[in-house]
Amino acid sequence: MWSPPSGFESHVRLLSRIVLGAFQQQATSHNDLGRVKTNEYCQRQCTGCGEICDLIRWGEVQRRQDSSFEGCSSPRMVHHSFLELDYCARVSGCDTCRTLRRAFLLEQITGRDVESLTNPDLQSPVYAVLSIESSGDRLLLTSTPPQKPSFSATVALNHEPRHLVNDPTKGHARLITDFQELRRVVQDCHQNHECSSRYRWSCRNPTWLLEIKDNNHIRLVRGPERLVDYVVLSYSWGDPAEMPAAEWAKIKGAGTKTKDGVPVPERLNPFPAWHLPETMQDAIRITKTLGFNYLWIDNVCIPKGTNWDTEASLMHEVYGNAAFTLVASSSSKATDRMIKDRLAWSHRSKAVKLRGKWLHNTQMSLDKIRLESPVARRSWTLQEERLSPRILYWTEQRWYWSCPESQVAELEELGHVIPHSNSLTRRSPQLFLELCRTGDIEQLHEEWLDIVEAYTPRDLVEPRDRFLAIAGLAVRFYSAKAEAGGSFISEEYLAGLWRDNFARHLAWSVAKGANSRQNLQHIAPSWSWASLPLRMETRTKHAFNPSAHFKFISVIEEKVDSAKAMASPNCARHDSLTRGRTMEERGRGVKVVEVEGRFRRFVSENAKQESWDAIEWRRGKRVGFNFGAFPGQDLYARHDADGRIISKDAHSGEIVGQLDYLVPDESPKSPFTPYVPYGSEKEIMCLELGESAMLLLVKNPVWGHQETYRRVGVAIGYENRKGFFYGCETKTVRLA
Incomplete structure (x- = not known):
């Protein structure tokens, strides 16, 4: 120790x-x-x-x-x-x-x-x-x-005292982790749970692993032919703008260089662990102390010059086959220590009683750790968590263990083990894997929408990795449907959305209009959430009944290598993994799709514009609309600060839409504008997706096809105007 x-x-x-x-x-x-x-x-x-x-x-x-x-x-x-x-x-x-x-x-x-x-x-x-x-x-x-x-x-x-199962302050203050208890929890899962047999994906190791030697030395080795027990580190690199240049250089410098396509000898031969950033050093110590000799760290085990696209699509294997994933929740950046004095346990623990009531500490919820730690702000770590059957969360004061059969908090006061419910409606890190295993297709689509909500607020060092950072999740999703439905299925991956439930997946919305200058429409089409700026809060969960008039027709354009395109995802001779990887690679390049649905204007040609303040009604915490000052008038209004837009015909209810982008203070130099300029609101068209969900569209000037549109927003839940599309023509349009 x-x-x-x-x-x-x-x-x-x-x-x-x-x-x-x-x-x-x-x-x-x-x-x-x-x-x-x-x-x-x-x-x-x-x-x-x-x-x-x-x-x-x-x-x-x-x-x-x-x-x-x-x-x-x-x-x-x-x-x-x-x-x-x-x-x-x-x-x-x-x-x-x-x-x-x-x-x-x-x-x-x-x-x-x-x-x-x-x-x-x-x-x-x-x-x-x-x-x-x-x-x-x-x-x-x-x-x-x-x-x-x-x-x-x-x-x-x-009313009764509660004591720690394993009090770290008995005898003397235990300021560092008791690894005996943690080792027992890990071994109990591997020996007595069905996690490995149920969720381990294959018998393949990662291409490269760190082998932990004696005297705190390590070396990079090729993954052995037989599957070995290895640990995976999930951590945050940190924000380079918030640290000295030397620290960021140390983090970037941890990457493995190559010569003639092979890692340099300095990595293939044993070298001191202190050559790596502090979070990685402590991960090596934790791994070795728990009895494991192999560790996978992305920055070290994916050598420079490696085909990054291929490695990204294999993440479901890297994490799915691991003994467990170590999540460095305590580290804000890769140069932070994980192992340090735990100040919470520096005083003797004692049951305290005041006026007949016993006071006791409670453990922090696992959900809070998952959502609020620095790791949760990094895009890559989402799939690292959702693809891992067993996870060890390491916080500043204690550790938490989560697997499909149990959750354990170090020094847990309330019985030590918290069994999971059998209900699939519970929220847990392993819910996505459980749904993939059981083949619950409807719930699996809901879980994908939850993944999107969790993914879009996160950050990326390289925006071009928008699809790569969830490639492993897409492959695992497709493989689950392929294994449930056989070799020939209709499912397609379409720029972060899925064909079989395309209308539902199109109905995402932003919490507030985005900065149009930060859009990623050079990476993804306007109808995909992936075209939004990074760190955007989105909403995907709402009551949705599909429209009988909406239909997905086909993919019109995709940018993909011809060699990849030749590998049909429905080819029976390919296993679900190969087909899933091909499907994910093709899906990243989808740009234009053709759909069919009821179509009409969002704002009538006779509508007059009014200010938002003139129609908004407030009484304390209650907020609504009052159109009493505009009897018998078609009108529309727009909220400049958050991107909401309202349309109301003279004698019908109103519809409130949410525009994806705000109008910038200054006109852009480029003629391309992902937002709706002021004065152009009457150009907005709408396409019915569900009984109370529609896309807001404008014609795309870049495309020559006269019926090509780009998305500018969405309207959801318009209970005051259920008959909005009644009698409208069904039209075939292209979305770009």
Whole structure:
């Protein structure tokens, strides 16, 4: 076992002693929250925690008046800052403050979060609110520095004490991970679960692996012919704009160079692990400590000059065949340490009781870790998670294990193992793989829409990798349908959408109009979500009943190599993997499709434009529309800030659409405009997708075909105008 550097903790302690002297002097002058006494339970309690007793007393009064009462108290200040709370817990020994301190630290996912929490320049008062709920009472803690992200935490209140299954503070503070417990969890999954037999894709290893040698040395080796147990690292490279140039150079420099198509000898021969960035170094240590000798890291194991397209489409094998995927949730960038002192466990754990209620810490939810860690902001890591049967999430203060049969949190207070429900409606990292295995086609399409929602807000270093970063998911999706339906299926991958449910997949929308200058329509067609700028929030989940008049006809244009095009995805002699890879490669190049559906204008030719403020109606939190000032008038209006557009005929209900792009402040130099210019709203046409879903289109001036249109938005859920397409002609149009 190695000893990680503890300089950071020492630095925090030194700063806290200096800063808290001033805090204590300030507290003494008006309210000494840090003064400690012994309460009726023989526990040390500071004056600030007496405020929590008053909150519990308030809750008792509410319950006596109304046994079914639910609600929240007013906030009470417990300490003037987190550093003051930390000082009280560490020096004064207040048992309640130790519980509150641990609660704050357990809510911090990354090392950067802990640094911000303990930064003297980011301090603000710590408040507590009592939340009375039928499921149990909770203390909600918050500290919100001005113009800085707020810190929050939760402490549960119970009638019985709850103790840690494996208390790390017994005997002495355990500031580093107990790998014995983690090794037992990993081995239990591999020996007693069906994860490997159900979800392992093939017997192939990745092309290259890192072999871990003795004395903290590693070397790059070709994947052995027989399948070996290897670990995969999923991590965030970091934002080069937020780090020194030398750090980014170190991260980029970790890539394996080649000579004559072969990795350089410096990588094929054993070399020290410290040549790699810190996150990778610690991943190597974790892998070796858990008994595994092979590790796959994208930047190292995909040598420069490798066919990146081919490797990207093989990701479902790389992650699906791994012993587990190690997600570096604690690292904001590849030069961050994963293994370090865990400050939450630096004090002895003790059951705390106030006014008959036992206080205990709760673990952070796995969903929060998945959605809020730096890894979740990187596009490539989405498929790394969704394609992995077994995942180890490594946060700053504890680890979490997730596989299709169980989820385990380190030092879990509530029974240690949380079995999954058999219901496929639950949210879990492995739901996509489970649906692929069971062949539930309808749910699989819903899961793809969820993947799109999770993918579009993420960032990419290279926008051209928009499709490559989910290529493995597309291959796995197609393979699941091919194996369910046999060798000949009608499914096609169409620039991030799927043919069999094309109308449903077309009905995506943006949460707010995008910056048109950042569009990616040189990479994907306008009707694909992949044409949106990076880091865009989209919505794909809504009630959808397909229109009987809509029909997908054919692909008109695709940009794909002729050699790839010759490999038919429906060729029976190819296995589902080969057909899936061919389908994904073809699908990236689809540009123009032909569809059929009911078609009409969105805004009538006689409509007059009105301002949005003139028709919007507000009463408190209620928002709607009031057309009373415009009786018998066709009108339309446009919200400049978010891209909403409304169309209303004189004696019919209104339809509210959402435009994909906002109008820029300055006219672009290029004649191509993905947005609808002001004054051109009457040129918008609409194509029916479902009973209450339509595409908003304008003619595409780039194409010579007179019925070629590009997408500019969508309208969904127009309950006030269900007969909008009644009697309209069915028309064949091309979407580009």
